[in-house]
Amino acid sequence: MRILIAAAGSRGDVAPYTGLGAELRRAGYDVALATTEPFARLVRDAGLEFRSLAAGTRVPGGVTGQRDMLRTAATFVTELGDGFADAVAVGSDVLLLSATTAPLGWHLTEATGTPSLGVYLQPTAPTGDFPPVVTASRSLGRPANRATGRIALRMADRVYTQAVAKLRQRLGLPPASPSEMRRRQEQANWPILHGFSPALVPRPPDWRTGLDVVGNWWPHLAAGARLPAGLEDFLGAGPRPVLIGFGSMASGEGERLSGIAVRALRRAGLRGILQSGSAGLAAEGDDVLTIGDVPHALLFPRLAAVVHHAGAGTSAAALRAGVPAVTVPVTADQPFWAGRLASLGAATGPIRFRSLTTERLADALAQVTKGQAHGRAAAAAAKSMATENGAGQVVEAIQQLTGGPV
Numbered sequence: 001m002r003i004l005i006a007a008a009g010s011r012g013d014v015a016p017y018t019g020l021g022a023e024l025r026r027a028g029y030d031v032a033l034a035t036t037e038p039f040a041r042l043v044r045d046a047g048l049e050f051r052s053l054a055a056g057t058r059v060p061g062g063v064t065g066q067r068d069m070l071r072t073a074a075t076f077v078t079e080l081g082d083g084f085a086d087a088v089a090v091g092s093d094v095l096l097l098s099a100t101t102a103p104l105g106w107h108l109t110e111a112t113g114t115p116s117l118g119v120y121l122q123p124t125a126p127t128g129d130f131p132p133v134v135t136a137s138r139s140l141g142r143p144a145n146r147a148t149g150r151i152a153l154r155m156a157d158r159v160y161t162q163a164v165a166k167l168r169q170r171l172g173l174p175p176a177s178p179s180e181m182r183r184r185q186e187q188a189n190w191p192i193l194h195g196f197s198p199a200l201v202p203r204p205p206d207w208r209t210g211l212d213v214v215g216n217w218w219p220h221l222a223a224g225a226r227l228p229a230g231l232e233d234f235l236g237a238g239p240r241p242v243l244i245g246f247g248s249m250a251s252g253e254g255e256r257l258s259g260i261a262v263r264a265l266r267r268a269g270l271r272g273i274l275q276s277g278s279a280g281l282a283a284e285g286d287d288v289l290t291i292g293d294v295p296h297a298l299l300f301p302r303l304a305a306v307v308h309h310a311g312a313g314t315s316a317a318a319l320r321a322g323v324p325a326v327t328v329p330v331t332a333d334q335p336f337w338a339g340r341l342a343s344l345g346a347a348t349g350p351i352r353f354r355s356l357t358t359e360r361l362a363d364a365l366a367q368v369t370k371g372q373a374h375g376r377a378a379a380a381a382a383k384s385m386a387t388e389n390g391a392g393q394v395v396e397a398i399q400q401l402t403g404g405p406v
Helices: 011-026 037-045 066-081 084-089 102-112 142-159 161-171 178-187 229-236 254-267 296-302 312-320 334-344 358-370 373-385 390-402
Strands: 002-006 030-036 049-053 094-097 116-120 192-194 211-213 242-245 272-275 288-291 305-308 325-327
Touching (some): 011 030, 011 312, 011 390, 030 037, 037 049, 066 102, 094 390, 102 178, 116 390, 142 161, 142 178, 192 390, 242 254, 254 358, 312 325, 312 334, 312 373, 325 334, 325 358
Parallel strands (some): 242 305
């Protein structure tokens, strides 16, 4: 049986599906992952077939202003819709659709009858438990949280208007708006599995039937993978260091952030690793090392703490490693994940990106490394996460959808 996973966005929006796809292959399925060209190697290194989705390189997560983010998202989605049917529908028995690709994939399932599941990395359905993850707002109370959740979905649907109109015309389907298709899916209890830990976000009790939280899907890690020799040497040369990185965020801010990072580390008396990322962090010295991309699963358990932008994947990886965090959210859903880590006690209160200073970072680092409370909270969450099998639950859901094993 052939499974097609469709995902798009930044690296953090794609990498978890390489691990999910690899687990599905081990379960006996033929698996392809359709995503944008920059992640072709990531997909193939996981042993999956790569299908190319057309889209620009500037993704919504790389901007900070809400208006600019919506404009960028609309452009990205419109480009994504071009050729979507060719890349996704051909030869697939089951479609697994991310939150970004589902509003396009629904139209393919209507046209072809191909069974599908949602595989989301963020909670998007309205709930009274918390406001929409993209609003970066505090809880407004249960009724208002649900109301703003519905408004957020309507705003998201507008982003897909042009792409959906073109796709339905291409598929020979009658006109239907993105909001109309979303209502159809909700009324049908279309199943969505959420790939994050219930230790971090428990399933809201007011969600409809068909929405489940199953645990994380981790990026594929090759058998025998090792950290670079220079990084191993640095790790072994002294006390556990702190990693500071902003992933695909903060492009152009490298000089400012690097200076703050090094000064804060030294003020707190800590060794540090700067992960260059899109910001281009860099520094030299006996007490600091600059690195590129390395597997979180190999590095994070060997750290004293992680300073990060609170992307969903990085937040989960730090928690999985039982390592306390200092979060500096930049945009989109990052304030939400930062708040969840803080509510667990596994991180300090978030530091707003534009408010980051040497003093604030040094004080936060002292809190998470000198005391024990944050580390204990992270370790407790890690113990709970170790019992989860997010990929296994996807396999079970596929078997239920298709009527049995491969």
